[in-house]
Each structure stands twice: as C-alpha cells, then as structure tokens.
Amino acid sequence: MMLRLDRVSKTFRTGSFGGRELHAVREVGFEVAQGEVVSLIGESGSGKTTLGRMILRLAAVSEGSITLDGVDIARQKDYYRSVQGVFQDPFSSYNPIFKADRVLEMIRQRFFPSMGAADWRARVESSLAAVRLDPGGVLGKYPHQLSGGQLQRLLIARALLLDIRMLVADEIISMLDASTRIDVLNLLGELKGRGLGILFITHDLSLGNYVSEKTVVLRSGRVVEMGRTELVFGNPLHPYTRNLLGSVPRLHRRWSEEEDAPEEEATCFYHGAAGRDATWPGLVEAEPGHFVGCATSGTCAPALELVR
Numbered sequence: 463m464m465l466r467l468d469r470v471s472k473t474f475r476t477g478s479f480g481g482r483e484l485h486a487v488r489e490v491g492f493e494v495a496q497g498e499v500v501s502l503i504g505e506s507g508s509g510k511t512t513l514g515r516m517i518l519r520l521a522a523v524s525e526g527s528i529t530l531d532g533v534d535i536a537r538q539k540d541y542y543r544s545v546q547g548v549f550q551d552p553f554s555s556y557n558p559i560f561k562a563d564r565v566l567e568m569i570r571q572r573f574f575p576s577m578g579a580a581d582w583r584a585r586v587e588s589s590l591a592a593v594r595l596d597p598g599g600v601l602g603k604y605p606h607q608l609s610g611g612q613l614q615r616l617l618i619a620r621a622l623l624l625d626i627r628m629l630v631a632d633e634i635i636s637m638l639d640a641s642t643r644i645d646v647l648n649l650l651g652e653l654k655g656r657g658l659g660i661l662f663i664t665h666d667l668s669l670g671n672y673v674s675e676k677t678v679v680l681r682s683g684r685v686v687e688m689g690r691t692e693l694v695f696g697n698p699l700h701p702y703t704r705n706l707l708g709s710v711p712r713l714h715r716r717w718s719e720e721e722d723a724p725e726e727e728a729t730c731f732y733h734g735a736a737g738r739d740a741t742w743p744g745l746v747e748a749e750p751g752h753f754v755g756c757a758t759s760g761t762c763a764p765a766l767e768l769v770r
C-alpha cells in the first residue's frame with residue numbers, strides 16, 4: 463500500500479472577507495510506503511500540520527492530489543480503516559470525565575458494531591499488547607490517572623484496532639519526557655516492522671533521523687530537500703537544511719564551528735538561471751535518492767507570502 467502526494471497545495475483565505483491568500487503548503491510531493499517511516503521536518507508554521515490534516519481528510523486539498531494505492535483519498539470508502547492520525551497533545555484527545563477505554567469502545571461502535579464481546583476483547587488485548595500496555599493498567603482508568611506516554615500509546619492502540627496501514631503521527635512525542643520519547647520512538651520502529659507506513663511529523667531534527675528511512679524538509683510550505691535520511695543528514699545540501707542541522711547541539715563539535723552556520727546563497731546553485739523564474743522549478747536529484755530544491759530565498763523558493 464502506498465500513500466502518494468502529488469503537487470499538493472493548500473491555500474487559506476484569510477483577512478476580512480477572505481481577501482487574502484495564505485499559501486500554507488505548495489506543490490509538495492512524496493510517498494509513504496508500507497513498512498516505511500517518513501519524517502516530515504520543518505519549523506513552526508512551515509505547513510507540517512496542514513499537510514497531515516489534508517492526508518487525514520480533515521482539510522481539503524486546494525490543488526494537486528493525495529492518493530492511496532492510486533485512488534484519490536477523497537473518493538475512498540472506509541478510508542479511516544486504513545489511515546489514522548495521532549496528535550501532539552494526548553490529553554486533549556480524551557474526555558476527562560470518561561474512562562480511557564471509552565476511546566476504544568467508540569471504534570467498536572462505529573466500525574465493528576456486530577462483533578461479539580469475546581472477539582472484541584481479544585482484539586483490544588492484542589492491540590494493547592502491540593503498544594506494550596497492560597490492559598489492567600489502563601482500562602477502567604480516567605485520563606488523569608494515566609501518564610502522557612500511556613495516553614499516547616492508548617491512542618496508537620486505538621488506531622491499531624482498525625488494522626490500519628498508514629499512521630500520521632503529528633508531534634506525538636514533543637510533550638513527553640525524554641525517556642518516554644525513546645519508548646514511543648522504539649514503538650514506532652516495531653510498528654514499522656509489522657508493515658505500517660508512518661508519517662512522522664516533527665520540528666525536532668534530532669528525533670527525525672532516529673526512526674525514519676526518508677526525510678522531507680519543509681520550509682514555508684515547500685519541500686527544500688528530501689531523500690534517504692542518511693543522505694539528508696549525512697550530506698545536507700540546502701543552506702536551510704544545513705542551518706537546521708547546525709542548530710542541533712552536537713557534543714563533538716566545537717563552539718567556533720557551531721557558530722558559523724552557512725549563509726543563504728544569493729543565486730540558486732541547483733537551478734541556475736531557471737531559479738529566477740517566477741514558477742517554482744522543482745527539485746533536482748543531486749545524487750541518487752537525494753533531492754534538493756532552490757538554494758535561495760529569492761524567486762526560487764519564495765518565503766511564505768500574503769497575496770492581496
């Protein structure tokens with residue numbers, strides 16, 4: 463199973479009477495295969511969440527297409543049986559006055575109304591086991607009695623009840639403490655091993671390379687660099703990616719090296735004169751499996767703009 467984004471854009475109408483356009487996502491294209499983790503990395507406001515929401519059909523695509531196995535996601539029946547999302551704040555996903563298992567029961571009511579009690583219990587137990595939660599430790603508890611890590615695992619277990627093939631994980635570990643983060647990352651690695659495709663959205667580069675085979679770097683709604691994670695991290699080509707990587711504290715680097723972050727280039731090395739065109743010339747395959755966009759913030763990869 464393959465999730466494919468092809469020149470996906472999202473434009474929001476903002477301002478009074480919707481008189482302005484905000485280009486939150488621009489012509490983004492990449493694929494997530496089953497058994498693959500793709501990290502989507504970018505600073506706040508780069509369009510990561512908007513992309514995730516479009517994949518989950520929570521926001522409409524303005525232009526371009528998102529397909530699952532070649533079929534537009536907007537036309538898929540039972541889409542949520544295959545694709546689910548887990549978000550940053552696990553507490554906001556639970557109603558504080560309901561016991562935590564209610565989120566699992568809702569799946570039964572909606573997707574498995576005729577399943578017998580014993581089959582359902584077996585299903586719940588196997589998905590809790592997959593996220594390494596002890597049923598006795600979480601079922602029957604209220605959200606405030608559980609840790610953030612347990613709640614996040616429970617949300618992943620909820621998605622697994624559906625035999626999903628794709629998971630959109632939007633900043634799912636940023637609110638967790640350091641050791642719980644590693645647990646949840648390891649869990650993603652295990653789920654990948656079981657054939658799940660995962661889009662791992664994060665603003666934290668140091669976490670992205672830990673789990674993913676592919677990395678997509680987003681800036682102002684555009685992909686500036688993407689490819690196999692070891693290539694993007696080992697040989698970052700775009701000045702923006704280098705800056706991002708330069709801001710990850712690394713113990714083996716000296717202070718002086720830390721400070722001289724690469725400057726943005728004035729002309730686009732990758733597109734040359736073409737980079738001066740008003741239309742975006744796309745990504746260049748700089749080495750096999752490693753793509754880079756325009757190395758300028760000028761006309762090539764314009765900063766997020768407000769068009770009147």
Ligand SMILES: Nc1ncnc2c1ncn2[C@@H]1O[C@H](COP(=O)(O)OP(=O)(O)OP(=O)(O)O)[C@@H](O)[C@H]1O
Nearest residue numbers: 474476484486505506507508509510511512513665
């Ligand atoms: N519903 C909306 N209406 C108007 N503008 C929006 C809407 N949703 C998002 N935006 C704008 O789109 C841009 C991208 O936002 P988005 O939340 O996707 O970024 P992000 O990379 O996920 O950032 P963060 O990590 O802070 O969540 C921002 O400028 C944001 O203000």
